[in-house]
Amino acid sequence: MRGLMKTKSASNxxxxxxxxxxxxxxxxxxxxxxxxxxxxxxGLSEMADPSKLDLTKPIYINMLRGMQxxxxxxxxxxxxxxCSWLFSRDHKKYLGLKAPTHTGYILxxxxxMLIAIPFTGLLGELNRNxxxxxxxxxxxxxxxxxxxxTIQALLSRHTPGDLLLNLLCVAGFAxxxxxxxxxxxxxxxxxxxxKSPFVGILVSAALFSAMHMQFYGFFPRLALGIxxxxxxxxxxxxxxxxxxxxxxxxVLIILAYNNPSMLAEENSLPIKNxxxxxxxxxxxxxxxxxxxxxKTVTTYASVYADDAVPVKNHxxxxxxxxxx
Numbered sequence: 001m002r003g004l005m006k007t008k009s010a011s012n013x014x015x016x017x018x019x020x021x022x023x024x025x026x027x028x029x030x031x032x033x034x035x036x037x038x039x040x041x042x043g044l045s046e047m048a049d050p051s052k053l054d055l056t057k058p059i060y061i062n063m064l065r066g067m068q069x070x071x072x073x074x075x076x077x078x079x080x081x082x083c084s085w086l087f088s089r090d091h092k093k094y095l096g097l098k099a100p101t102h103t104g105y106i107l108x109x110x111x112x113m114l115i116a117i118p119f120t121g122l123l124g125e126l127n128r129n130x131x132x133x134x135x136x137x138x139x140x141x142x143x144x145x146x147x148x149x150t151i152q153a154l155l156s157r158h159t160p161g162d163l164l165l166n167l168l169c170v171a172g173f174a175x176x177x178x179x180x181x182x183x184x185x186x187x188x189x190x191x192x193x194x195k196s197p198f199v200g201i202l203v204s205a206a207l208f209s210a211m212h213m214q215f216y217g218f219f220p221r222l223a224l225g226i227x228x229x230x231x232x233x234x235x236x237x238x239x240x241x242x243x244x245x246x247x248x249x250x251v252l253i254i255l256a257y258n259n260p261s262m263l264a265e266e267n268s269l270p271i272k273n274x275x276x277x278x279x280x281x282x283x284x285x286x287x288x289x290x291x292x293x294x295k296t297v298t299t300y301a302s303v304y305a306d307d308a309v310p311v312k313n314h315x316x317x318x319x320x321x322x323x324x
Contacts, residue, residue, distance in 0.1 A: 032070030076177030122278025175246035
């Protein structure tokens with residue numbers, strides 16, 4: 001049964017991936033939520049409406065962390081490994097769970113994400129100022145408030161133990177789970193579907209951002225998704241993308257831990273300073289990406305050799321070795 005869907009088209013694989021994600025998320029999510037309810041003593045009806053929970057109480061904070069663990073398994077880990085098992089005969093190779101082709105990618109990947117913080121801050125400010133129709137803006141604002149309330153509750157507790165738990169549950173689960181699914185499987189399928197690394201990385205980054213359901217932060221997450229996709233493509237190692245993602249989130253968590261007022265501040269810098277910092281940030285990020293591109297040995301042909309899918313040239317492809 002291993003590799004059963006290996007020879008199917010990318011479009012069929014993508015549809016199957018969606019089905020597997022939905023089945024795992026609903027099925028395992030329900031089982032995990034019932035177990036969590038039994039362990040914490042919090043009723044399922046309470047858990048169904050987090051907006052009514054008293055998030056100042058430790059038991060509810062622990063429940064939120066438990067829900068993150070349930071989501072980590074049901075939405076990310078289980079679908080990823082089921083699909084990698086169906087789509088290949090070597091899931092580690094398929095997912096890129098290997099050492100990078102150049103050790104310098106470790107520092108470069110982490111450096112890209114850290115240097116990008118001012119740039120994503122600028123994008124966030126611009127994103128928040130996009131005018132939307134009143135009805136849509138109201139719904140989007142509600143989504144933002146619900147997400148912010150959860151994050152603020154998790155990050156508002158200030159003990160070393162809570163910091164470690166947040167690094168694990170917020171940064172760790174997101175870095176490992178999201179990279180496994182979106183870079184390891186979604187990006188790989190979409191590059192194969194469009195026969196272009198450029199388009200595949202862009203579309204998977206858009207899906208990655210949309211999945212968060214926080215539209216006032218759509219463009220910063222889109223940019224982060226593109227950067228993580230490039231880090232993975234150039235390095236050839238999903239471990240580097242995971243590490244870079246984790247460090248980015250961990251730094252923000254540690255900053256919020258040491259400066260709690262950050263949780264209530266959307267932009268503490270004048271817009272002129274933010275534009276300057278964001279522009280410099282973008283310049284240095286591009287310099288690192290250019291270095292990674294020059295050093296990469298990743299090619300479309302090598303990644304999809306077993307799939308025997310011909311590659312189509314794209315004028316903006318990031319793959320410098322795409323054949324003519």
